[in-house]
Amino acid sequence: MTLKTISSRDNPLYKELKHLATSSQARRKAGRTLLDGVHLCEAYLQQVGMPPLCIVSETALLNSEVTVILQECGNSETQSIVLPDALFHALSQVEHGIDILFVIDTPEQMEPQRLVQSAVLLDKVQDPGNFGSIVRSAAAAGIKQVFCSPGTTFAWSPKVLRAGMGAHFLIEIFENVDLEALIKRADIPVIATSSYAKKRIYDLDLTQPVAWLFGHEGQGVAEHLLALSTHQATIPHLGAIESLNVAASSAVCFFEQVRQQTSK
Amino acid sequence: MTLKTISSRDNPLYKELKHLATSSQARRKAGRTLLDGVHLCEAYLQQVGMPPLCIVSETALLNSEVTVILQECGNSETQSIVLPDALFHALSQVEHGIDILFVIDTPEQMEPQRLVQSAVLLDKVQDPGNFGSIVRSAAAAGIKQVFCSPGTTFAWSPKVLRAGMGAHFLIEIFENVDLEALIKRADIPVIATSSYAKKRIYDLDLTQPVAWLFGHEGQGVAEHLLALSTHQATIPHLGAIESLNVAASSAVCFFEQVRQQTSK
Numbered sequence: 109m110t111l112k113t114i115s116s117r118d119n120p121l122y123k124e125l126k127h128l129a130t131s132s133q134a135r136r137k138a139g140r141t142l143l144d145g146v147h148l149c150e151a152y153l154q155q156v157g158m159p160p161l162c163i164v165s166e167t168a169l170l171n172s173e174v175t176v177i178l179q180e181c182g183n184s185e186t187q188s189i190v191l192p193d194a195l196f197h198a199l200s201q202v203e204h205g206i207d208i209l210f211v212i213d214t215p216e217q218m219e220p221q222r223l224v225q226s227a228v229l230l231d232k233v234q235d236p237g238n239f240g241s242i243v244r245s246a247a248a249a250g251i252k253q254v255f256c257s258p259g260t261t262f263a264w265s266p267k268v269l270r271a272g273m274g275a276h277f278l279i280e281i282f283e284n285v286d287l288e289a290l291i292k293r294a295d296i297p298v299i300a301t302s303s304y305a306k307k308r309i310y311d312l313d314l315t316q317p318v319a320w321l322f323g324h325e326g327q328g329v330a331e332h333l334l335a336l337s338t339h340q341a342t343i344p345h346l347g348a349i350e351s352l353n354v355a356a357s358s359a360v361c362f363f364e365q366v367r368q369q370t371s372k
Numbered sequence: 373m374t375l376k377t378i379s380s381r382d383n384p385l386y387k388e389l390k391h392l393a394t395s396s397q398a399r400r401k402a403g404r405t406l407l408d409g410v411h412l413c414e415a416y417l418q419q420v421g422m423p424p425l426c427i428v429s430e431t432a433l434l435n436s437e438v439t440v441i442l443q444e445c446g447n448s449e450t451q452s453i454v455l456p457d458a459l460f461h462a463l464s465q466v467e468h469g470i471d472i473l474f475v476i477d478t479p480e481q482m483e484p485q486r487l488v489q490s491a492v493l494l495d496k497v498q499d500p501g502n503f504g505s506i507v508r509s510a511a512a513a514g515i516k517q518v519f520c521s522p523g524t525t526f527a528w529s530p531k532v533l534r535a536g537m538g539a540h541f542l543i544e545i546f547e548n549v550d551l552e553a554l555i556k557r558a559d560i561p562v563i564a565t566s567s568y569a570k571k572r573i574y575d576l577d578l579t580q581p582v583a584w585l586f587g588h589e590g591q592g593v594a595e596h597l598l599a600l601s602t603h604q605a606t607i608p609h610l611g612a613i614e615s616l617n618v619a620a621s622s623a624v625c626f627f628e629q630v631r632q633q634t635s636k
Contacts, residue, residue, distance in 0.1 A: 155612075237501055241617045250610025275613055310631050346514025346630055349539055353505045356623035359616065363624040364631070366610055367574050 110182065113190045122195065125163065128211065129199040132262050135214075141264040143210040144202050146173050151274025152210055153177070158184040165196035165207035174208050201266055214264040219282045220253070223294040226317040226365070227253040229287055230260050231333055232324040233354060239263065240271020241355035242322070247275035249362035255285040287321075291336045294319060300329050300337035301361060303351050309341045314365040322354050374446070377454045386459065389427065392475065393463040396526050399478075405528040407474040408466050410437050415538025416474055417441070422448040429460035429471035438472050465530050478528040483546045484517070487558040490581040490629070491517040493551050494524050495597055496588040497618060503527065504535020505619035506586070511539035513626035519549040551585075555600045558583060564593050564601035565625060567615050573605045578629040586618050 114122050127134045128142055135141045143149050143159070150173075152159060162181045168174045169190065181188050191199075196207050228246050233239050239261050243254060256263060263281045291298050299312065300321040312318075321337055323329030334340060343352060343360050352360070378386050391398045392406055399405045407413050407423070414437075416423060426445045432438045433454065445452050455463075460471050492510050497503050503525050507518060520527060527545045555562050563576065564585040576582075585601055587593030598604060607616060607624050616624070 241620055244613060245616055245620045247611045248609045248613045248616055271617070273613070273615075273617075275611075278612055308634075310635065343627060344630060344634055345512045346633070347511045347539075348542055349508060349512045349537070351537075352509055352512055352623065353535070353537075353619070355617070355620055356505055356509045359620035359623050360627045363607060363628075366608060367628070369610070370572075370608055371574065 111178070111188050111190050114195070115192055117195065121189075122191070125199055125211070129266070132265055135264065136262065139214050139216070140211055141214050141269065142199065142266055143212055143269060144200050144266050145205045145270070146177070146208055148269060148274055149177055149208055149210045151277055152212060153180060155274065155277035156212075158186045159210035159212045160186065161211035162186050162188045163191060163196070163199070163209040163211070164188070165191055165193045167193050168207035171206050174206060177208060202270070217280050217282055219285060221293070223290060223296055223298070223319050224317070225253065226251045226296075227255060227319045228358070229290070229298070229319055229321040230254065230256045231287060231321065231329050232257055232259040232327075233322065234261055234325055236261050236265055236267035237271045238325065238353065238355040240268040240273070242358045243268075243272045243279060243281070244275040245355070245359040245362050247278045249366050251362060252279055254279055254281045255287065255290060256281070256283045257287045258284045287333055288336065291319075291321075291333065297338035298336070299339045299341055299361070300334050301343065301357055302328060302334060302340045303342055305340035305342040307339060307341045308344050309361055309364050312339060312341055314368040318365065320358065320361050322358055325354055375442070375452050375454050378459070379456055381459065385453075386455070389463055389475070393530070396529055399528065400526065403478050403480070404475055405478050405533065406463065406530050407476055407533060408464050408530050409469045409534070410441070410472055412533060412538055413441055413472055413474045415541055416476060417444060419538065419541035420476075422450045423474035423476045424450065425475035426450050426452045427455060427460070427463070427473040427475070428452070429455055429457045431457050432471035435470050438470060441472060466534070481544050481546055483549060485557070487554060487560055487562070487583050488581070489517065490515045490560075491519060491583045492622070493554070493562070493583055493585040494518065494520045495551055495585065495593050496521055496523040497586065498525055498589055500525050500529055500531035501535045502589065502617065502619040504532040504537070506622045507532075507536045507543060507545070508539040509619070509623040509626050511542040513630050515626060516543055518543055518545045519551065519554060520545070520547045521551045522548045551597055552600065555583075555585075555597065561602035562600070563603045563605055563625075564598050565607065565621055566592060566598060566604045567606055569604035569606040571603060571605045572608050573625055573628050576603060576605055578632040582629065584622065584625050586622055589618055
């Protein structure tokens with residue numbers, strides 16, 4: 109196992125990493141992102157394979173989970189780098205975690221022409237935590253595709269990845285998708301949740317594949333997409349509160365589908 | 373309507389506000405917190421009443437929603453204060469919102485001796501966004517009480533309030549509760565969610581009041597509390613992912629209860 113140490117902030121590779129860590133534009137342009145922390149790195153090794161680059165802090169060299177990962181990287185093409193703690197922490201957003209980062213290539217998926225299996229469509233969801241939580245719930249519910257409109261938060265930012273807890277590696281995520289065109293040629297029902305709908309999600313037949321459409325945290329699903337959906341449905345409320353958080357609401361929908369699918 | 377303008381950072385009231393805005397210890401000690409943005413302030417006016425203090429930026433004086441709120445405050449005992457934008461923004465965590473803050477007293481509730489109505493028990497939930505989302509989902513599901521163990525994030529921080537979207541004013545929140553004692557004298561079933569449980573939440577009778585017990589984001593519910601619960605139940609997963617986010621998971625539970633309660 110060969111570890112390279114970088115100790116200068118002016119090192120060109122370190123400068124590139126700093127750029128990746130702090131600029132979402134840089135991540136999109138490079139087609140690369142950072143996985144932060146042991147859990148995400150282990151999930152990547154298990155679900156995807158070896159990363160191009162593994163970065164740890166000096167302190168983390170004493171951690172046994174990190175040692176195992178470094179060993180595994182040492183047996184592959186992965187380049188492993190040690191940074192002084194201060195340099196490492198300038199790359200990481202995790203405050204009390206174990207200091208390990210993978211640099212990975214963000215997958216480029218061929219967008220399927222038609223919706224044929226259960227999927228999630230996101231129209232301008234803004235909050236990275238919500239986006240990550242939706243991907244995590246979808247993966248737990250056995251859904252395998254997420255389609256995002258332009259204006260949805262970047263799927264591969266460190267915050268979204270952290271909230272996703274590794275679900276990104278179990279699901280195909282398509283960005284900048286023309287949702288209108290996708291819905292028009294859908295082979296399965298598209299269900300938009302709306303607090304104004306009369307029909308309850310519990311009254312829908314969810315034993316067959318469906319596509320779930322969720323919208324912006326403030327404005328909800330855009331009118332022209334709502335109009336194209338097969339069903340508009342609501343999660344009935346018993347309290348005097350207007351609406352649910354979009355990640356909470358999507359979990360309720362996905363698991364109503366699981367309930368119907370697993371009840372005979 | 374009388375508006376007082378504060379333009380110096382050294383003004384004693386401004387210094388006190390700055391302290392409230394930036395220190396969770398100061399908020400706990402003063403028994404006061406800040407509501408940030410039009411939505412929360414309107415929810416407070418509607419559900420609770422007039423705040424002791426209303427603060428706006430100079431720019432916000434041009435906003436019609438703010439004007440309506442200031443009028444309402446002018447007709448009451450509420451003190452209204454205008455700050456230059458720079459001074460206001462040092463108090464607010466909302467980046468692109470409308471510049472209005474209420475200072476409110478955090479409610480002090482007498483803790484009920486027994487669990488008799490549907491409730492949520494939180495054991496060391498850490499993330500303010502999760503906590504707020506849980507309170508919001510609980511309120512939407514008609515649940516009226518939340519009990520928090522010591523070590524749970526502070527219920528009245530600006531981040532939790534923002535994620536709660538006004539649900540704080542519809543629900544009673546009890547902090548620093550001895551959950552063990554509470555569960556021991558519960559008159560209703562206490563259900564702990566655990567990914568290791570065999571029983572599915574769908575197999576439970578949720579038409580009667582129940583108390584839902586959720587735990588720390590990483591460690592889940594503490595063993596000694598798990599052991600005291602009436603049922604341990606799981607949300608069945610169809611995908612290769614370990615667990616749901618605690619806010620997503622709580623929403624699934626609360627709305628399974630709503631589904632059962634509203635289906636005849």
